[in-house]
Amino acid sequence: MAVLDRSLASSSPGEAVRLPVASRLHDWVVTADHKKLGLMYIASGLVFFLVAGVMASMMRIQLAFPQNDFLGPNTFNRLMTMHGTTMVFFVGMPMFFGFANYLVPLQIGARDLAFPRLNAFGFWMFLFGGLLLYFSAIGSEGLYGAGSTPDVGWFAYAPLTSRTFSRGNATDYWILGILLSSVGSTATAINLVTTVATMRCPGMTLRRMPLFVWILWVDAILVLFVLSPLTAAQVMLLFDRFLGAHFFDTQAGGSAVLWQHFFWFFGHPEVYVLILPAFAIASEVIPVFSRKPLFGYPIMVAATICIGMISMSVWVHHMFVVGLEPGANTFFAASTMAIAVPTGIKIFNWLGTMWGGRIRFRVPMLWCTAFLVEFVLAGLTGVILATVPIDWQLSDSYFVVAHFHFVLIGGLLFNIFAAIYYWFPKATGRMLDEGLGRKHFFWFVLGFNLTFLPMHVPGLLGMPRRIYTYMPGRGWDAWNLVVTAGVAVQAVGILFFLWNVISSLRGGEPAGDDPWDAWTLEWATTSPPPEYNFEEIPTVRSRRPLWDLKHPEDPDWRWE
Amino acid sequence: MSTAAATGPGVPENMRGRIGMASLIVAEISFFAVFIVAYLFYLGKSTTGPQPGEVLKTPIAATICLLASSVTIAIALRALRAGSLGGFRAWWLATILLGAGFLFATALEWHELIHERGLTIATNLFGTTFYSLVGFHALHVTLGLCMLAFVLAASLRGRLQPADAERTEILSWYWHFVDAVWVAVFSVVYLTAR
Amino acid sequence: MNPGSPVHAIPDMFSPVSAPAEAIRQLWWLLGGISGAILLIVGGVVWWCATRFRALPGEDREPPQVYGSNQIEFAWTIVPVLIVFVLFLATARTIYDVQAMAPPADALEVTLVGHQWWWEIRYPGLGVVTANELHVPASVPGAKRPTFLTLESADVIHSFWVPQLAGKTDVVPARRNRTWVEPTETGTFLGQCAEFCGTQHANMLLRVVVDSPGDFAAWVEAQKRPAVADPLVAAGRAVFESTSCVNCHTVAGTGAKGTFGPDLTHLMSRTTIASGAADNVHAQLRAWIVDPHAIKPGALMPAMKLPDDQVDAVTAYLSTLR
């Protein structure tokens, strides 16, 4: 108690001694501090997001009109592959690890992760993997083939990836870039699992752990189970390409379908690896801004674990059109639909949290509220796709593209924005500007819906994905034009966001330790937190230690 | 509040290494699982010879080496706990030798397969799946041996005390894991070949 | 082809004309309805919360702290479970209806081979080979005749998809997939390859021409004939047969027996060339022979670099292959 009192009082933003640029840079490069690594993850994720977003914009310009010739087929296929790969592996993943890195130790009252140097290793492997992927632009065919990045799609189906059909080295860069960053991700996941298991502060039993930490913990465990199968499959592909092995060589009896099983055994859980941090963020933001504790904490934990487990048994829903047995299709339809139940529980519990609250619609809460609606729509199109016969029509069409951008943007990205607005004050000591934030919110949400709501329609009208051009007169033209127009609106939103971050870093309003009147431990230390996080390791008695502190007349531990 | 225990919620300090190693092992298990699945999936699907039954011999000696090394490493640890550094070194060395024996047997097997039976990774599906599965296992044995050798060197230089038993034990988990993978490989590859 | 039969320009899954596609549309309404209802409810609750429970300016008091409620949580677990169960039953039924359908004795058998980036079409029972335009008979009352397709690939994975006739089925190398259609209306229906298969995946179009049973029989008869041998274009034929065209193309009744590219025996019976990348008109055909990559960049037919007069001759020759 005494500890918390003291740190709450000392709310002056620490005026550190300014070091020369070179040595500050050096500090960042050699650091093993979880907060610095966390910020580096998030920053590199943002940079990759902008790059991949620009690639998406180029694809959209090409698709705005039928038979447009802004991009040639090869360029388009490369952009498409790099966009998808980057967004999944080098935007979604670092966002997870970044927020986990920064916040998990703070929320459990620890001074760092369990293995700080392993943490630095994980980050640098991730970054190196990403750079290697992009190095393919000059590396795969040398300067003469400049721009020859991988072009096999983000799930790189065999046998398109074999030496016969994919000459040069672009595919090898795809393999190695992801493989390296997966090694880093596995290391970081091991680190997180261990940290949560062993480094919680006194009093923080599993039942008192913030839901944020719970969800990320389950997520890290999921990573352990599903990432190494991808690594294994990629190693097989490398053997095929370099040693003449036959894993996916259909000429020698190898199976093209086996790659799909391996990839999606990773790939499906991967999308939950990406969405779970978003759920974690919403579970933090919604209660604080509704001024109520999270509704149904135990069942939220149970639902998280359920999602983690079921997600490993649904991968075949990406393969309904492969021509598997009806029995297999039926089973995987059932398991896929089953995921709607625990996910629904989460949605309803968040609504239950808002219900009866006094909701403050600050920017983080705006994002989370929008997330609720967009994600339900996204999940429902997921269930529609899980209905196997409908998937026979819609698989590999723009309906699927719309589905997954809805989950990935309306689900994941919206919450990442919420998190950035919510924790920016903690990490920098300054608030992001509320007005610019609202503009960012308005433009981006508008642009997002303008882009991806109409995108469902060409899918229903038979437009396949991954086509660089299409014939006029098929009923797709107008829809594609609207979709492309939406991207420009999104870009305006992103520009407001960038402007907001840059200007607030310099001249944002000082935040104080606890600007949102929140309840978890990270708000009990200074903003930004000192290197050692807490002067003295705190002790907790409930899920909301700061609530107990602020409301001694009605502390949580009476009720839990 | 301040009356609560000064340590974490009942998590002993030494758990960190254990959970870290356990997590690593989980990741490794799913890695090997994929190669095992691939092996089983392609069993009998090679379009050309040789088939496993024609060329594989049951590696009895290698298996005994590796299984025995799991026992010796446990004895070495017990010795370390009991404070007998000499006993520890002897049994630890025995573990290393047994592991090296295993690798040697594998090398002989591969030599014969490649040079006398003409089976390489590029020959057929059997070669592809066999060499990658057994090879990755052997790679893990090699890594394990390096770490074991490192510990032996430390102990010979007097840098290893009974107080380090905990860390050494965690390393031994890895060794047991490598051993367990061998049991799986043995059943999947060699028993199905007969 | 019957000139009166309409071309359905929009490959719209909501205007099915064949049994599997029809079954899917029915399922869609169930899913669409339930999803719409759920979305409305959740959206409504969010809207209600946002208006009713919004904090008023200056209102600082904390609301009552509610931690959960077992009954409510149980309710919103069990209701989705029931919905999911219903959806699952409907799904399972349709899966078996479509996938477990066995071909009747008089079914038409067609083998469709996916190539980078065109379709080879074989009618094993009829001895007909063509490309990119699949002719099938309409299944009319009194003469019900479904078509069963065997899907094979010559290289990478492709996918057969003609939304108005049936959902898609992948075309996987070293694997024989089956699917079927039973169209009840005549006309031309559009589809295209739906699995990413490399550079020209976008231009791997497929047209299905549903003929009346009589028209279909006539079409088969025409296709079975060897290529027209018109003496007026002997020069072009000579060029064709003396160039490496013959390594990749077949023209029945001549020395051209290549199978790497489409069969050209009845090229003129098709409305498009290069699997829909261009209309089958003289100018386009000529342009194609001059440089296929101007029409379809990356296509696996090389530009043959023939002198102009030879190109004219070959084009004239090909134009007689009806």
Ligand code: HEA
């Ligand atoms: C963040 C990522 C994310 C998330 C969370 C999801 C969530 C879901 N996805 Fe999605 N999906 C992707 C990312 C994601 N997906 C991607 C990237 C692809 C394409 C990959 C590629 O091909 O490139 C894809 C593709 C994809 C397919 C394959 C389509 C195809 O290629 O043929 C299918 C099919 O079943 C599917 C289903 C689902 C389902 C059922 C859910 C469920 O988890 C949704 C559950 C949520 C709800 C249902 C809403 C809330 C629930 C309620 C309000 C309760 C009441 C509801 C009911 C009773 C129904 N997804």
Ligand code: HEA
């Ligand atoms: C997190 C995941 C994520 C995110 C956020 C996005 C974001 C976007 N995606 Fe992407 N997408 C995928 C994941 C994602 N995507 C995946 C996995 C695929 C599948 C790939 C495959 O098939 O293999 C895919 C495929 C995909 C396709 C289909 C390609 C095809 O099948 O042919 C399309 C087409 O419209 C598309 C569009 C977009 C658009 C318009 C955005 C927009 O939301 C982007 C918004 C961003 C911007 C508009 C950039 C803003 C930049 C500026 C304002 C400039 C500032 C610049 C500097 C300072 C340098 N995406």
Ligand code: CUA
């Ligand atoms: Cu063939 Cu795409």
Ligand SMILES: [Cu+2]
């Ligand atoms: Cu999935």
